[in-house]
Amino acid sequence: DTAVSQTPKYLVTQMGNDKSIKCEQNLGHDTMYWYKQDSKKFLKIMFSYNNKELIINETVPNRFSPKSPDKAHLNLHINSLELGDSAVYFCASSKRDRAADTQYFGPGTRLTVL
Amino acid sequence: QKEVEQDPGPLSVPEGAIVSLNCTYSNSAFQYFMWYRQYSRKGPELLMYTYSSGNKEDGRFTAQVDKSSKYISLFIRDSQPSDSATYLCAMSGSVGDKLVFGAGTILRVKS
Numbered sequence: 001d002t003a004v005s006q007t008p009k010y011l012v013t014q015m016g017n018d019k020s021i022k023c024e025q026n027l028g029h030d031t032m033y034w035y036k037q038d039s040k041k042f043l044k045i046m047f048s049y050n051n052k053e054l055i056i057n058e059t060v061p062n063r064f065s066p067k068s069p070d071k072a073h074l075n076l077h078i079n080s081l082e083l084g085d086s087a088v089y090f091c092a093s094s095k096r097d098r099a100a101d102t103q104y105f106g107p108g109t110r111l112t113v114l
Numbered sequence: 115q116k117e118v119e120q121d122p123g124p125l126s127v128p129e130g131a132i133v134s135l136n137c138t139y140s141n142s143a144f145q146y147f148m149w150y151r152q153y154s155r156k157g158p159e160l161l162m163y164t165y166s167s168g169n170k171e172d173g174r175f176t177a178q179v180d181k182s183s184k185y186i187s188l189f190i191r192d193s194q195p196s197d198s199a200t201y202l203c204a205m206s207g208s209v210g211d212k213l214v215f216g217a218g219t220i221l222r223v224k225s
Contacts, residue, residue, distance in 0.1 A: 105157030
């Protein structure tokens with residue numbers, strides 16, 4: 001009974017391609033996030049959705065487009081992939097008013113752009 | 115200057131040692147302080163959560179916050195090889211606010 005799941009776990013693709021990563025949580029949380037972790041382990045928030053509404057949109061290229069069909073799912077679509085997009089992408093979820101101590105992370109999607 | 119600074123290590127200690135991990139920060143609005151543990155090729159998991167200044171203990175782990183110095187610490191007593199992981203500090207200004215992470219410290223406990 002996985003709390004936050006992501007697919008795929010690994011993604012290897014060519015520069016210029018478009019790819020999507022999916023995330024699902026079964027914790028009943030109302031807020032979901034996408035984080036990017038670079039090769040130096042630095043974890044940085046990209047987007048946050050609360051009940052399907054975008055609430056955090058950090059300085060991310062518009063090639064990245066999140067989509068939340070419902071509060072249990074948050075997908076990330078990336079257009080025209082670049083070498084610098086290679087990283088591990090983590091999905092997370094939390095209660096909206098308890099982000100500090102209820103945030104659970106998924107296992108990550110390791111994206112490699114060749 | 116990053117909002118949260120954390121020495122990336124690696125920090126190598128023998129089994130049974132007391133480990134001290136630290137972060138400094140510049141934003142005085144931060145009030146909530148977390149430590150996450152991340153095993154290799156896994157997602158981060160919440161280890162400790164502290165509000166404002168003071169200490170919090172949970173088993174072999176103790177989290178300390180000194181807001182006057184903008185400095186937080188995580189102590190691990192009787193360290194075990196299973197504690198080998200990357201430890202990330204995180205903080206936020208309010209309980210519902212976004213988390214700002216440090217770069218993480220790689221810890222290796224040798225048996």
